[in-house]
Amino acid sequence: MNILILNGSPRKNGNTVKILKQIEAGIGKEYSIDWSDVVDLAIKPCMGCLRCRPNKECALSEDDAQILGRKISAADVLIIGTPTYWGSMTGILKNLFERNVTTFEDFSQGRFSKPRQKGKKAVIVATAAAPWPFNGKGAVKSIQKVLQGGAYRIAGIINYGGTALQSEISPKVLKKAKKMGCSL
Numbered sequence: 001m002n003i004l005i006l007n008g009s010p011r012k013n014g015n016t017v018k019i020l021k022q023i024e025a026g027i028g029k030e031y032s033i034d035w036s037d038v039v040d041l042a043i044k045p046c047m048g049c050l051r052c053r054p055n056k057e058c059a060l061s062e063d064d065a066q067i068l069g070r071k072i073s074a075a076d077v078l079i080i081g082t083p084t085y086w087g088s089m090t091g092i093l094k095n096l097f098e099r100n101v102t103t104f105e106d107f108s109q110g111r112f113s114k115p116r117q118k119g120k121k122a123v124i125v126a127t128a129a130a131p132w133p134f135n136g137k138g139a140v141k142s143i144q145k146v147l148q149g150g151a152y153r154i155a156g157i158i159n160y161g162g163t164a165l166q167s168e169i170s171p172k173v174l175k176k177a178k179k180m181g182c183s184l
């Protein structure tokens, strides 16, 4: 089983990564894990030309968007982490997803799309400075929208708010993350 971890935080030792690392630590050694820091990828923004629908190559020349698209398609499980930026996922992560609409949805039948990744498992991790009830709700929702397009099965969600008030991630949440990794 191939597992792809997409870290949407530019901070490589930040709150989101700390939780993602615990999920990774829980995953059985028999699985192959690929970790991708989206901040290191070179991805031009989507130009909105819609050439990719139905199912043509992206009009932009190959960059990391296509490479990651192939990795997403090859992964049996997708683990996506993001801090909340302006109530949503980070711009760098959204940019990757905007360039990969047809990785998640098949438009070959016309205007209405069909999911391409049906039944595959996905995990969402969102962190936010704001505590409950604001926390990372918007970021989770924005990632859910992408995953719904592909018809992934959400195997777990960690929505961790209040990072501005704490210097360390709560041990309870880190434990939950590791357990989530074990259950994949």
Ligand SMILES: Cc1cc2nc3c(=O)[nH]c(=O)nc-3n(C[C@H](O)[C@H](O)[C@H](O)COP(=O)(O)O)c2cc1C
Binding pocket: 009, 010, 011, 013, 014, 015, 016, 017, 082, 083, 084, 085, 086, 087, 088, 127, 128, 129, 130, 131, 134, 135, 163, 164
């Ligand atoms: C540009 C920017 C926008 C942010 N917007 C929000 C926000 O809308 N709501 C919120 O609760 N926290 C917001 N934050 C705080 C981060 O979500 C929070 O510090 C998060 O835990 C950082 O995660 P990281 O350490 O993985 O990067 C923002 C931070 C930045 C840098």
